[in-house]
Amino acid sequence: xxxxxxxxxxxxxxxxxxxxxxxxxxxxxxxxxxxxxxxxxxxxxxxxxxxxxxxxxxxxxxxxxxxxxxxxxxxxxxxxxxxxxxxxxxxxxxxxxxxxxxxxxxxxxxxxxxxxxxxxxxxxxxxxxxxxxxxxxxxxxxxxxxxxxxxxxxxxxxxxxxxxxxxxxxxxxxxxxxxxxxxxxxxxxxxxxxxxxxxxxxxxxxxxxxxxxxxxxxxxxxxxxx
Amino acid sequence: xxxxxxxxxxxxxxxxxxxxxxxxxxxxxxxxxxxxxxxxxxxxxxxxxxxxxxxxxxxxxxxxxxxxxxxxxxxxxxxxxxxxxxxxxxxxxxxxxxxxxxxxxxxxxxxxxxxxxxxxxxxxxxxxxxxxxxxxxxxxxxxxxxxxxxxxxxxxxxxxxxxxxxxxxxxxxxxxxxxxxxxxxxxxxxx
Numbered sequence: 001x002x003x004x005x006x007x008x009x010x011x012x013x014x015x016x017x018x019x020x021x022x023x024x025x026x027x028x029x030x031x032x033x034x035x036x037x038x039x040x041x042x043x044x045x046x047x048x049x050x051x052x053x054x055x056x057x058x059x060x061x062x063x064x065x066x067x068x069x070x071x072x073x074x075x076x077x078x079x080x081x082x083x084x085x086x087x088x089x090x091x092x093x094x095x096x097x098x099x100x101x102x103x104x105x106x107x108x109x110x111x112x113x114x115x116x117x118x119x120x121x122x123x124x125x126x127x128x129x130x131x132x133x134x135x136x137x138x139x140x141x142x143x144x145x146x147x148x149x150x151x152x153x154x155x156x157x158x159x160x161x162x163x164x165x166x167x168x169x170x171x172x173x174x175x176x177x178x179x180x181x182x183x184x185x186x187x188x189x190x191x192x193x194x195x196x197x198x199x200x201x202x203x204x205x206x207x208x209x210x211x212x213x214x215x216x217x218x219x220x221x222x223x224x225x226x
Numbered sequence: 227x228x229x230x231x232x233x234x235x236x237x238x239x240x241x242x243x244x245x246x247x248x249x250x251x252x253x254x255x256x257x258x259x260x261x262x263x264x265x266x267x268x269x270x271x272x273x274x275x276x277x278x279x280x281x282x283x284x285x286x287x288x289x290x291x292x293x294x295x296x297x298x299x300x301x302x303x304x305x306x307x308x309x310x311x312x313x314x315x316x317x318x319x320x321x322x323x324x325x326x327x328x329x330x331x332x333x334x335x336x337x338x339x340x341x342x343x344x345x346x347x348x349x350x351x352x353x354x355x356x357x358x359x360x361x362x363x364x365x366x367x368x369x370x371x372x373x374x375x376x377x378x379x380x381x382x383x384x385x386x387x388x389x390x391x392x393x394x395x396x397x398x399x400x401x402x403x404x405x406x407x408x409x410x411x412x413x414x415x416x417x
Binding site: 026029030033034074077078081082084085088089103104107108110111112113116176179180181182183184185187188189190191192194195196199 | 245246247248249250251252255295298299302303306336337338340341342345346349389390391393394395396397398399400401402403405406409
């Protein structure tokens with residue numbers, strides 16, 4: 001089974017939007033919800049994950065002919081864990097307060113299924129250049145998704161963007177957006193909005209025509225006995 | 227004893243792993259369509275969490291003081307290998323139990339709830355007994371969240387849901403509502 005031939009720009013762009021890891025594939029949700037209560041935290045988590053993903057893809061792609069098939073998953077995890085340890089130490093040294101805010105979730109980048117998924121599905125089968133493009137695209141898509149969630153949550157939850165107040169004194173912050181439920185609600189509503197958008201696009205291409213005289217009745221769920 | 231009970235209840239309700247700390251979301255969203263499967267997934271999770279806690283206590287006491295930078299790598303490798311061995315043992319000793327729980331074991335070894343438990347336990351400086359209570363509480367909390375979610379989703383399955391909401395969007399909004407309910411436990415111990 002040979003992989004479908006793709007162009008370099010496809011390899012890059014696919015991860016950013018069309019197959020966005022968070023918004024489309026629903027991978028790596030733990031960090032996407034846990035640390036996105038401010039834009040700064042989202043950005044730090046996004047960049048750390050980007051670094052780990054790019055580094056691991058590069059190394060896995062370089063080493064692919066030396067890694068035995070039977071132990072490949074363990075080998076990928078070891079490589080990823082090494083990069084995460086590096087990211088953890090670098091963040092602790094450079095931006096200690098953000099490192100503290102992200103806490104255990106930096107270490108938990110190791111078990112972000114998106115990273116392992118890219119190694120197994122792409123980096124272990126393709127040349128180094130393509131693997132890097134794919135990692136950069138997917139990493140950028142991850143940062144994009146985290147920034148979207150983080151922006152909604154910080155603007156509504158604190159009334160600020162990157163710490164700069166937006167609405168003045170009279171704004172009553174939506175506390176719920178910075179609490180855990182806010183993470184679920186923000187991503188849920190984003191997904192619903194994207195689904196509605198897709199639906200409208202499909203309907204514009206293939207409009208639904210009911211035959212003349214047909215009325216469509218919609219049953220309510222509760223009283224459908226059967 | 228009081229301390230141990232406090233850790234248990236705190237891990238199960240106040241800081242529920244799934245709904246408050248966002249750990250173990252993949253099984254929570256992926257395997258929560260049927261109550262029966264959710265119960266088995268919860269059981270398998272509880273089992274692996276207990277193994278993880280014991281492993282982490284052992285590594286923290288004997289190995290990691292000598293090489294702190296190996297923390298992450300050693301947690302992952304040791305936990306994954308141990309679960310693999312236990313899985314083989316269960317397959318030999320009790321095929322029934324293996325059919326019920328075994329198929330989930332490889333899936334959850336690299337789940338963030340498992341590694342999260344090991345890391346939280348280390349950061350909070352729990353000993354072996356406290357760690358065990360923490361693992362039991364976390365496992366019970368995960369199982370509770372899975373069962374609640376599966377019950378709601380079974381009900382939603384029979385309802386007339388708009389087409390746009392037939393995928394994960396609605397499930398996440400439901401999870402948010404559950405999480406909101408669990409926020410109510412936040413004041414449980416501050417009297």
